Amino acid sequence: MCGIVAYLGEKKAYPIIIEGLKRLEYRGYDSAGIALLNGKMQVLKKKGKVSELENHASEQLENYDYSMGIGHTRWATHGVPNDVNAHPHTSNDGNISIIHNGIIENYDSIKKALIEKGHVFHSDTDTEVLAHLIGEIQKTEKLPLEEVVRLALKKCVGAYAIVVMDQNDPGKLVGAKFSSPLVLGIGDDEFFLASDASPIIKYTNKVIYLNDGEIVTIKRGKGYCIKNLSNETQNPKVSELDLKLEEIEKGGYDHFMLKEIFQQPTTVATSMKGRINSKEGWAILGGMKPNIARIAKSDRIILTACGTSWHSAMIGEYLLEDLARIPTEVEYASEFRYRNPIIKENDFIVALSQSGETADTLAAIKMAKAKGAYLYGIVNAVGSSIARETDSGSYIHAGPEIGVASTKAFTGQSTILALMALYLGHHKGLIEETYFRKLLAELESVPSKITKILAKDDHIKYIAGEIKNASNALYLGRGYNFPVALEGALKLKEISYIHAEGYPAAEMKHGPIALIDMYMPVIVLATNKSAYEKIVSNIQEVKARKGIVIAIVTEGDEIIKEIADFIIEIPEIEEPLTPLLSVIPMQLLAYHIAVMRGCHIDQPRNLAKSVTVE
Secondary structure (H helix, E strand, O other), X not given: OOEEEEEEOOOOHHHHHHHHHHHOHHHOOOXXXXXXXXXXXXXXXXXXXXXXXXXXXXXXXXOOOOOEEEEEEEXXXXXXXXXXXXXXXXXXXXXXXXXXXXXXXXXXXXXXXXXXXXXXXXXXXXXXXXXHHHHHHHHHHOOXXXXXXXXXXXXXXXXXXXXXXXXXXXXXXXXXXXXXXXXXXXXXXXXXXXXXXXXXXXOOOEEEEOOOOEEEEEEOOOEEEEEEOOOOEOOOOOEEXXXXXXXXXXXXXXXXXXXXXXXXXXXXXXXXXXXXXXXXXXXXXXXOHHHHXXXXXXXXXXXXXXXXXXXXXXXXXXXXXXXXXXXXXXXXXXXXXXXXXXOOOOEEEEEEEOOOOOHHHHXXXXXXXXXXXXXXXXXXXXXXXXXXXXXXXXEOOOOOOOOXXXXXXXXXXXXXXXHHHHHHHHHOOOOOHHHHHHHHHHHHHHHHHHHHHHOOHHHHHHHHHHHOOOOEEEEEEOHHHHXXXXXXXXXXXHHXXXXXXXXXXXXXXXXXXXXXXXXXXXXXXXXXXOOHHHHHHHXXXXXXXXXXXXXXXXXXXXXHHHHOOEEEEEOOXXXXXXXXXXXXXXXXXXXXXXXXXXXXXXXXXXXXXXXXXX
């Protein structure tokens, strides 16, 4: 959600910033802009894709010899997507230019005060208000830019990652962060600021992840300085990126989403590496090991997340209660933080987020931390805010996930949750040893079984062609497969724009059955051994109303094969691990339907990859 790129060095800034903005397109956006400085500042903004900004720049840019600049992709919050509301925004006198990710919550009161002082605003954004505020303080206080920014931010309430540039102070960029990510890249006589590392990795692997309330000042020929809002100098750690450029490129696939679906045999295996050994009979998570005794005695586990991560958490609830016998709740992070929940010191709070920057999840864990609970993070992005805010945690090591519709992060999170449940259950002596080793072996077999499902891609594509014109779809599952039904419906909604709902199969009769007719595809997850006959009955109820049934079944199933319109077989596996397999056809089905409908796969309309505003 919103992308920031800034450059200060000896190279030409424009191509670096434009390329960086393209690297950040996955975050979701509706307009783009750039400001360049070399004696004179030039600001160019355009509604639409970065390519439209490029075309605009080719017509308007006076020259390409600028060696510093800032660029932004905007996801609309305050004000509709248009050229005027796009970033960068400038101060009242035009000297200051700013890009911003986040929301300034008290912008309206600041704006009214500035209007009384004669300021004229041109956009509907909160960001322009911040630009004017910085300009006003600069005019009255006549302080260095970094000090002016610090004073302005102390007047603001909300979330921000910003980069500020002043044409009267060339050779300097000022960045700041609070509740939105900002990374400093350190090269040879050059510096970068960005929302994440993807625009930086081509030029340097040395980065600093700014903490909340930190302000970084970059000066040409003088390096960088980081202070906090109290003006105290900080000495942050310089990290080395474990990221390769090819990881953020399509690698021959038509879309990032398809690449990431097909990466899952590798990413699931990587998420287990060093954490499981069925021959020796152990499963372990390093982030839990030092505190396993405390965690095992938890009165309750609370899993908090948003979107796809919330569906992973639901699978975790089934696993943890089934195998570790600890009461477990799943909370939408956006609701959890606002409903005054009862949290005790002996609660174990687990936050799940692909990006590690999800604003609602981050706010939820900060609230839980204040109440004394033990916090654990399951994230993909190394060095992210949730990874830093939690007491300990586990990375899923899935590599960059560029497609907005999450796929490999879902299976990675679900794998970690399975390991967590196995580790806790075995530590507590609740899992019989033979069954424990069987589950370990089954979990180790998941990557090869996913490969087997991916080989059915042409068959799944054919089924997609048969239902691509549907207006609605229903996904049904029981037990461990109920969260997969929710995830399958979400995937279809996200990228094909077909309305879809996921339901527990038994709940179909309590409402959704009224919708079923010959035009309604019903996708049924039917691999459960524990409720197989009941699922067969649900399918017969759909067929009695002329619904179209696509059934996900275990290899060799003959009963459902006779009554469903289409079947997709998955390899047999122990029931607690079925979500890791049954979700793969859901992902492929949504992908192929969206392609056939001409949808934008990797950047669905209105969606953002990393939701960094509440």
